[in-house]
Amino acid sequence: MSMYSSEGGTVTPGFSVSTSQEPSESSAPTSPGPSSLHDAEGVSKNLRPQDRRSGPSGYRFSTTCATVDDPNHKDQYGASSAPIYMSSTFKGLPGAEFDYSRSGNPTRSMLQHHLCQLQNCRYSFAVSSGMACLDVITRNLKPGERIVAGDDLYGGTNRLLVYLATHGGIATDHVDTTDASKVEEILQKRAEDHALGQSGPVKMVLLETPTNPLLKICDLERCARAAKKYAPDAWVVVDNTMMSPYLMRPLELGVDVVYDSGTKYLSGHHDLMAGVVACDRDDIGKQIAFTINSIGNALTPMDSFLLLRGIKTLAVRMDRQQTNAMQVASYLSALGFKVNFPGLASHPGKEIHDAQASGPGSVLSFETGDKELSERIVGATRLWGISVSFGCVNSLISMPCLMSHASIDPKVRAARRLPEDLIRLCVGIEDCRDLLEDLEAALLQAGAIRRRSVRSATALGELGRVANNSAVSPAGAGTVFERVFGDQTTVDQDIVKLTEGVDINKVETRGGDNEQPKDSGHSPTTLIVSAPGKVILFGEHAVVHGVRAVAASVALRCYALVESRKDDILSLNLPDLTVKHEWRLSELPWSSVPSNVDVLSPGAELNEKLHKAIEAVVGLVAGESERSHAASVAFLYLFMLISSSAPPKLGQSFTLRSALPIGAGLGSSASLSGCLASALLVTHGHIGLPKDTKLPLNDTTLINKYSFLSEKVIHGNPSGVDNAVAVHGGAIAFERPSARTGRTEALLERLNGFKSFRFLLTNTQVGRDTKSLVAGVGQRLKDDPQGMGARLDAIQVISHKASALLGQSNVTQDRSAELQVMANLIDENHQHLVDMGVSHASLELIRKTTAAAPFNLSTKLTGAGGGGCAVTLVPDSMSEAVLQQLKTALEQQGFACYETTVGGPGVGILASHSRALDQDKLEAARAQFHAQAELTDEDRSRFAQWIDGQGDWIHS
Ligand SMILES: Nc1ncnc2c1ncn2[C@@H]1O[C@H](COP(=O)(O)OP(=O)(O)O)[C@@H](O)[C@H]1O
Numbered sequence: 001m002s003m004y005s006s007e008g009g010t011v012t013p014g015f016s017v018s019t020s021q022e023p024s025e026s027s028a029p030t031s032p033g034p035s036s037l038h039d040a041e042g043v044s045k046n047l048r049p050q051d052r053r054s055g056p057s058g059y060r061f062s063t064t065c066a067t068v069d070d071p072n073h074k075d076q077y078g079a080s081s082a083p084i085y086m087s088s089t090f091k092g093l094p095g096a097e098f099d100y101s102r103s104g105n106p107t108r109s110m111l112q113h114h115l116c117q118l119q120n121c122r123y124s125f126a127v128s129s130g131m132a133c134l135d136v137i138t139r140n141l142k143p144g145e146r147i148v149a150g151d152d153l154y155g156g157t158n159r160l161l162v163y164l165a166t167h168g169g170i171a172t173d174h175v176d177t178t179d180a181s182k183v184e185e186i187l188q189k190r191a192e193d194h195a196l197g198q199s200g201p202v203k204m205v206l207l208e209t210p211t212n213p214l215l216k217i218c219d220l221e222r223c224a225r226a227a228k229k230y231a232p233d234a235w236v237v238v239d240n241t242m243m244s245p246y247l248m249r250p251l252e253l254g255v256d257v258v259y260d261s262g263t264k265y266l267s268g269h270h271d272l273m274a275g276v277v278a279c280d281r282d283d284i285g286k287q288i289a290f291t292i293n294s295i296g297n298a299l300t301p302m303d304s305f306l307l308l309r310g311i312k313t314l315a316v317r318m319d320r321q322q323t324n325a326m327q328v329a330s331y332l333s334a335l336g337f338k339v340n341f342p343g344l345a346s347h348p349g350k351e352i353h354d355a356q357a358s359g360p361g362s363v364l365s366f367e368t369g370d371k372e373l374s375e376r377i378v379g380a381t382r383l384w385g386i387s388v389s390f391g392c393v394n395s396l397i398s399m400p401c402l403m404s405h406a407s408i409d410p411k412v413r414a415a416r417r418l419p420e421d422l423i424r425l426c427v428g429i430e431d432c433r434d435l436l437e438d439l440e441a442a443l444l445q446a447g448a449i450r451r452r453s454v455r456s457a458t459a460l461g462e463l464g465r466v467a468n469n470s471a472v473s474p475a476g477a478g479t480v481f482e483r484v485f486g487d488q489t490t491v492d493q494d495i496v497k498l499t500e501g502v503d504i505n506k507v508e509t510r511g512g513d514n515e516q517p518k519d520s521g522h523s524p525t526t527l528i529v530s531a532p533g534k535v536i537l538f539g540e541h542a543v544v545h546g547v548r549a550v551a552a553s554v555a556l557r558c559y560a561l562v563e564s565r566k567d568d569i570l571s572l573n574l575p576d577l578t579v580k581h582e583w584r585l586s587e588l589p590w591s592s593v594p595s596n597v598d599v600l601s602p603g604a605e606l607n608e609k610l611h612k613a614i615e616a617v618v619g620l621v622a623g624e625s626e627r628s629h630a631a632s633v634a635f636l637y638l639f640m641l642i643s644s645s646a647p648p649k650l651g652q653s654f655t656l657r658s659a660l661p662i663g664a665g666l667g668s669s670a671s672l673s674g675c676l677a678s679a680l681l682v683t684h685g686h687i688g689l690p691k692d693t694k695l696p697l698n699d700t701t702l703i704n705k706y707s708f709l710s711e712k713v714i715h716g717n718p719s720g721v722d723n724a725v726a727v728h729g730g731a732i733a734f735e736r737p738s739a740r741t742g743r744t745e746a747l748l749e750r751l752n753g754f755k756s757f758r759f760l761l762t763n764t765q766v767g768r769d770t771k772s773l774v775a776g777v778g779q780r781l782k783d784d785p786q787g788m789g790a791r792l793d794a795i796q797v798i799s800h801k802a803s804a805l806l807g808q809s810n811v812t813q814d815r816s817a818e819l820q821v822m823a824n825l826i827d828e829n830h831q832h833l834v835d836m837g838v839s840h841a842s843l844e845l846i847r848k849t850t851a852a853a854p855f856n857l858s859t860k861l862t863g864a865g866g867g868g869c870a871v872t873l874v875p876d877s878m879s880e881a882v883l884q885q886l887k888t889a890l891e892q893q894g895f896a897c898y899e900t901t902v903g904g905p906g907v908g909i910l911a912s913h914s915r916a917l918d919q920d921k922l923e924a925a926r927a928q929f930h931a932q933a934e935l936t937d938e939d940r941s942r943f944a945q946w947i948d949g950q951g952d953w954i955h956s
């Protein structure tokens, strides 16, 4: 029988183990015991455990891990990997080494031999789980005897101790073991009580360091000394799971028994449950062998094999895990979170820890100050698996109070100062950049941090400074991070280094260690956004081909309500088109998102693969109109692109309502696109909300880029003028980049004089489709490049004249002459549009009506034409009565008139975190957004008026 076997020889099924079958003190190992080798080498405790030689071969730790060699169980075929003896019984005469697998199994014996090498001890036992270890150990206690244990214990340990108290009469004193004097005090007190007959003797001191999940440090040597002094009969037991024998070997520090949950670091792959008990004392070894054989919780052959295999890579795994953990801890700490990790210089127990262990391990925890925020963070991670346990090659995230420690009474948790908001991270071997990116994205999505734009960094003169750092993102996005504690703003270059390659600009935390979270510092999850429609006064269609267009925002807007959800559903509600979509986030075609998306710098081209994949997903809804299909595809396209850096786990609900007539040439699609882009960029943390009510230009530029992509989905080949107006607002002259004109960058010029003109918009109510009208003009240009080219040139001249006129901010002396010039330009431009084939009988009727006496006004189609809207220039001199008369005439012909002001603001944001959208207002807004689908024009304008009148909108 091997000294390393737990079983102790032959056991006949159905019979109890006789003492002679337990490991006997006289039995000698058949190979030199590890301790003898150590003694021979005079190994000093001052050497780091992993540097010390261990095992009979005298190899260092990682070599020993990989070198499984049990001289007592040499394989007859020379198998390189320990064979799995999948046999419950073994044939042979009584007295043979193996007879029944509960008592002994060759695979388990090989494992236990190997564990002895690693743990530098003579007895190692493999059982069915970490808790089984504690069960086996505590069975040494008798009713009336006592345990002293820590107060920051794993929930399962706590549960077993409570069970022992209630069912076994074995009480536990919980003390703060991080303060060795407390351990000394309680041991002394119990010794005195026992001497006086007032309490049972302490028979076990249960320690763990670092503790789980607060990572507090206990001085093992000092506690063990105190135990030997005041309770010499007590077993000093250490749960070494957080360290593993690679980082700490408590038996060398005066401890009697060590156990590890083998499920964690030892196996490393979360593919088995196991526990390992180790000791160097014969009396304890004998007792434990007896108990395991009696209760039958020894590890199965298959799991023994798996554990043995896992152990071979223990050192390399832990090296990588620790390095990663150190980076994660530093990252969180630099962001201002309270981080518990003994690797950090700030850890109060670091000195003691470093003296007894050779690394911090890879478990850390941090506090956010807000339980719900923590839940959101945990829920928002993707790469970090939400799971209990630790030590696995895969990184895990959990909230101990809801998971591993949920079995501890909340009152007890509170008394033991276990914060409810605590998040535990168990770091794996992944590429740390991915881990940090995922964590960062989760922090952003949950609202724990927020990023700020590159522009403000540049303004602060910081970007250049940090850009010199070699660790700046290869994407060149300018990885500058900013922390904010109250009013203090710092740029932390360490974070830049840590998140090398992370495509994020600036990050602000919303609280330091002692600071309560401030709502103002995070990406709001509930908000209302709006964007205006537009009227093109000159240059529509031609603008697609590089010609200048003159356009302005109108007071009719689209509005979106965005709310976060607690499930994984992404919902898009389009009541104007009576459509509601719901998609499960996991069902979206994430694999079609290009891998190299730079969210802050999207290209101007649609990604065809993603576009097609999304069309297929949206196309699954039967009976949807082309209109809502296009809007839904545009929405999903933006959603997937914008969230691609961290696909969320929790869904969102989007409800869009428009005060604009849809498909009437007033840019409803662009205003919808502006709403979607701004809402997504803000709620996904790519745009932080400004402290004042003005969105910075770089943010509106980003919104515009996404709006343009959305327009491309809806329109095919838009010029970009509609979305430029919807996002930036005001009145503009616009020219897109074009091969025809040689322009390589879009031109956007503000026209301040536009506002002084009055316009009447008249909707023909004739539906049409921008996409096909634009495509039609494109085709005509191909068919007749000369004729069409001449028209485009003529429109270019018109637009230039008009923008020169409308750009003047002061009303000139000769106002009526100006108005006449404008009227002529309108007529001329309309004629070209007729020639381009995009007018319509209804539009011509409006022209005729407005041109007739007594009105004598100039009108042109606006937008894509083919129906839709017409715009009429109303001279300053026209009285309200005459204007009313014109409106009545038009309305009698079945048209709808809008008197709208032009040149108002672009995208607007009303966020729930500001007082502008308090709970009451939000409820009222919800009711309005979710009111019956069909709204009359009057309902719409009432709704718009109400929403526009709420709070302080943040505007472009
Ligand atoms: N309120 C809305 N709800 C859903 N989709 C909308 C809404 N407003 C605009 N759209 C989308 O925009 C398209 C209309 O765009 P378009 O034909 O260019 O007309 P417009 O001149 O109004 O922009 C619709 O077919 C639809 O896809």
Ligand SMILES: C[C@@](O)(CCOP(=O)(O)O)CC(=O)O
Pocket: 536, 539, 540, 541, 542, 543, 544, 664, 665, 666, 667, 668, 669, 715, 717, 718, 719, 720, 721, 722, 770, 774, 862, 863, 864, 865, 868
């Ligand atoms: C015809 C066009 O110039 C304007 C389209 O406006 P609308 O979609 O009709 O609102 C096309 C474009 O500029 O993208």
